[in-house]
Amino acid sequence: MNFTLKIWRQKDAKSKGAFETYKVENISADTSFLEMLDILNNDLVHQGKEPVAFDHDCREGICGMCSLHIDGQAHGPSKGATTCQIYMRKFKDGATITIEPWRSAAFPVIKDLVVNRSAYDQILQAGGFISVRTNSVPDANAIPIPKKDADESMDAAACIGCGACAATCKNGSAMLFVAARVSSLAKLPQGRVEATRRAKAMVAKMDELGFGNCTNTGACQAECPKQISITHIARLNREFLSAKFKD
């Protein structure tokens, strides 16, 4: 298969970027999207040009490192998959593919397609944990947790922190990410203890970091590679508002 790639190139955070066009040829349909970029990069190196910088690591859809806005969609055309899980058979032979970095004020570009997502770390540092010390805990089976609650907690905990939600949201809102963490912990008795404090602290941090406001479009859940539902956003709203009304 042959493709024309329109890729965003940007030297560093301060420089102005622009699209550049590349051609890749003889790509097998079984090649993954990132392998296709590897092939392009190897060609570029041979030509003495700088390869395209992009984030990636596990290539199994779990580390959350890969990003990319491909033909207008975060993580490309597959539903419930990350960029590293897309295979070239998803594209038409001869297609032109536009590849852009995440675009959100809170995720500034570092280089080419690489962005800085440390804002997500900061939100979690604000309260996305249960304050237990190592070794000062009861037996694992001391508190039974209804299977339904554990499952729901797991649904939310599937978040890989890739940033697709904020990157795809027209408002640049990180609500799905924040909600996934708040909700995952709020569904467990262990997490209930500081649930209200957590919701308030994380929302405050999210606001402080310049993320936008959720307007319930649901674009985040449509593009989430882990298909996390906005039902968790509703739970975050509930947690947050009830906490505020108790203040």
Place this chain on the structure above:
Amino acid sequence: MSCFLSNSSLGKKLVMSVTGCFLVLFILFHMSMNVTAIISPEGYNAICEFLGANWYALAGTVVLAAGVLIHFIYAIILTLRNYKARGSQRYAVTVQEEGVAWASKNMLVLGFIVLAGLLLHLFNFWSKMQLVEIMGQHTNSLGYSPADGAALIRYTFSQWYYVVIYLVWFAALWFHLTHGVWSMFQSVGWANDTWYPRLKCIANIVATIIFLGFAAVVLVYFFCPCIAGAC
């Protein structure tokens, strides 16, 4: 508590939700009132009289205006913030995500259309009814009694361009409500996966009832003014 309603993103959304809810309830009432004009112009005029420049109607008007104003101002604040959060560099290519309603991404534009319609509506009706009474006059610029709403409707919708403009207005309102009604439940946290389809269905029903009610009055008065007692 007052601070989170203006400082926090979720607090601001709560304000949007509550004012939105209030406006929906008002619109439902207004629509029911209008439908009366089809069944009985006299009955309609009786309601108009009841809602003249009395203290309770005036108080209602003030609250209502405040509701619209807050809903509007917060929408502007939220949108400005969202615009900034999106960053200065925009995507070159975007698509409509699967399952994402068009209205949900265009609430501000729809809101502006609704607002413009509202201003026209105030000029067409309110300025010739309640305002006239507030000013202490007994006839409006058209020569009708300010409580003769039916006549005003008949007059306005005898002009085809008003019919078109009002229908566009109602359509924008329909879109705005299909997203707004379920969204207000989401913003206060009264929603979940089981209830999304139900809430969205309720939103569509409410929006459609409102649209049909308002549109019916306009169309009936345009096509068959006789029904409404004009001939």
Place this chain on the structure above:
Amino acid sequence: MALKLDAKIPAGPLAEKWSNHKAAIKVVSPANKRKLDIIIVGTGLGGASAAASLGELGYNVKVFCIQDSPRRAHSIAAQGGINAAKNYQNDNDSVYRLFYDTIKGGDYRAREANVYRLAEVSNLIIDQCVAQGVPFAREYGGLLANRSFGGAQVSRTFYARGQTGQQLLLGAYAALNKEIAAGSVKSYPRHEMLDIVIEDGEARGIIARNLVTGEIERHGAHAVVIATGGYGNVFFLSTNAMASNGSAAFQCYRKGAGFANPCFTQIHPTCIPVHGDQQSKLTLMSESLRNDGRIWVPKKLEDVKAIRSGAKKPSDIAEEDRDYYLERRYPAFGNLVPRDVASRAAKERCDAGYGVNETGLAVFLDFKTAIERLGKETIKQRYGNLFDMYEEITDVNPYEQPMQIFPAVHYTMGGIWVDYNLMTTIPGLYAIGEANFSDHGANRLGASALMQGLADGYFVLPYTIGDYLSHKIQAPKVKTDTKAFDEAEKGVREKIARLLSINGKQSVDDIHKKLGHIMWENVGMARTKESLQKAITEIQALRKEFWKDVKVVGRENDFNVELEKALRLADFLELGELMARDALLREESCGGHFRSEHQTEEGEAKRDDENFAYAAVWEYKGMDQVPEMTKEPLNFEFVHPAQRNYKD
């Protein structure tokens, strides 16, 4: 000068060693902890849990990772689960049984005392993780669920769907975040350790490169902990993440730390087969699939041909024409034999010509029987996401046709040598998790890597490091303007400058692929004297080629991925040779190390306990010098090594 190896294994009965040791070692008072700095490199399960626990204790911790967030470390990709001897299933599990299974699974090449301690703290890990909010799978009664796993006859594996590693890492990462928020831990993401600084024979800090700006930084501390995982990417194609590398561990080795059992590599039996020469990464299918899937190849060669040509579908092969070779060879464990056994059995069938894809390097993993027995819905519930993932990658629907699988490099049991305190041969330098030579001997059982990473980080290192640091309470802050730091930084800068100046014809990946090929062919699943000698010669030649002909584009002070890769490959090119040397010297077959010369008549690994019951610890002597090997004898006081038997 051979390495002095003192494993510091405490005396006493097996079950009391750890408690006795904890009672005997020194502790540091809270007031003094505040004065002590610790550097932790790597934020996987080991690094994150250690950083969180040490920060909690009051030490000043600096934690480094190469990814953009600590949460992305490759522990996150572990799918199957984590073992613990809770005996919640009432199937007669115990600390001793977990210890025994692990030491047996490791083919009797691990220390008894370490493995017993691992089994002992395994239960604490589960308690800790549950308290942190890890959503483990539960039964309807609300209590924790377990599943069975390869190499064990009890159900002791705790799991969170197919994402156990992710959930455990998010737990440790959350604990780390708690400490970062509290100010006791400072995080340095997108930083790569390029050298370790040794002064007066003790670890004093690291030289790190800021991967965004290219800046070279000095960081001093009273102790340094290496938690950078394994070096499986020496094979180019492996299930490791793209950036996983052996460089941090290798710098320690270069500076004098012993490197133990480098040849012990785990080849995971259930990966998606290689499809072409442009592949960058192999995908693992969870081992849990072996719970319900049956592995087979056709009995008749004509069926093999028909399948390869597409004339027959796998589902067309009649039951009696299928060779369920694991069930045939190992009736007691069947498809649940340990990974090394399953991998070798697949290779044996493929070598005999029964491989089922065009390359002849694949066997079937079939769910037909399970679907008939349990129904498609149940299978979907259990493995739905894995099946979807398989279909997405291969375009084959595993509900209708069996999956094709083949072994791939997955984990390295070898690593930096550590004593019972997890300290390397360099005082003040520690290694935890997959980075150390670990408790897994010659083969790691499934669901034990997560257990070891968290055991080291939460429950072992925080105690044992105090024993060393208690001698440092008078020591001032480590100065980074010393000669040792100057030299280390200079070395790093020179190396980078040299790489950028070569400007040859081959890209880093070109050479890495060549290395991978040499390694897989000669130091892979089956090794011979000849293949290993060949590997050594070829790697030496390739290393010369690299330093003459590699092309590294871009600048030093920039975000430069090619430079990062080149630095890592330079180390792999030495590490590969070390692995081959170690494998050459170990004239026996054990666990993941299979020397074709040493097998039983039935083709099983033939261990030589008389001559090789030791850990081979290597000491660096220079890039093109032969390293020196010192033996740490393994004394089995409590279990008696026997040939592993998974047949009955």
